[in-house]
Amino acid sequence: MRVRTKWWAPAAAGAVGAVLLTGCQSAPGGGSEGEGRSLDRAPAVSPTPLRTSGHGAVFLAVDECSSFGRTSFTEISCASERAAARVVARHDGTARDGPRCPATTDFVLHISEQRPSLDEDGDGAVPQGYACMRHLQPPHPGDPGGGGGPRTIVGDCVYELGDGKVRETACDGSGEKRPQFEVTKAVATRSECPAATALYVRLGGTAPVGCARPV
Template structure:
């Protein structure tokens, strides 16, 4: 995950405040002893899928499975099918940026494009997204693995450039060496332990990650 660092002693409360777009974002004073970063989107985690007409209520529903098809990125399959590679942990309608956070164990997210046949609702399908979990390891979304679309407790990050950190594997055997570990996620910065070196905006019901330097 990429994270945009804000000036020390400032904390972005708005979830969608991003790099270069701080106007209108509500800020408050905080502990000057720790740097604050906000969550960004990891590149390459948003595969596209097209919903199938007539299957709007069941297409990639929770508990179903999918695998790569011949003409589309993924197609819905029986979970016992040897071609199935991932299962659906959660399924939501509407744009992901406005919708619920995926479960922490999500390995990747499928963005599902809307289908409008111009006939009836049962023959059309709305925009949405599916939170996917690979059926077999390794699981990039697991804590410390250095991948996945979310930042969770147990993940590690390194400084990519001044003011920007990026997720990396905690084991440090591949890629960049980790510099910080997110030890816990809490509701507010005040709930982080005094030893916190970095506050990470991770979203969800516990939107603040308390990270310490390794």
């Protein structure tokens, strides 16, 4: 299960009297809030190489599937018993600079550019890009509270790492670490968070501030 680190800032929590520290700031391309640290959770990376000899005309196009192997991911017919994940979005370029994956993406495959020297018509060329993947069967770490995925969304839980960081974990306690906070709302600025907010988690996008409460 892949998890990522995010910067956070304690919220002023009424009766608790917590001191407001640094604000939140979105990833490049999103809005910003305050003057906090600027690093967002990094894009997920492919844990194994990709094989580009695939099933469709375009390698890992939307709605195509991949199998999981010990050494590679291979494009495969979704009807195959070896199919394990489906492409829910596909973009050229890099995940850091391109559009964000859908909220419930389970993992991201980063595809390296490949241009075979003997390919005369360009059909075998694969441009650099990334595929947002969703498992065909549960568990889905990208679901709210699932404890993983490339994005943090409303319904996800986190625990403190120290040094102004938190990390996502499963809300049901099945992860290695118990959840300490749950993101209950995504807003544009901290002032829009509910009064019970105890933690601000940077989400990025058009609603970059996550309002989190203790669990």
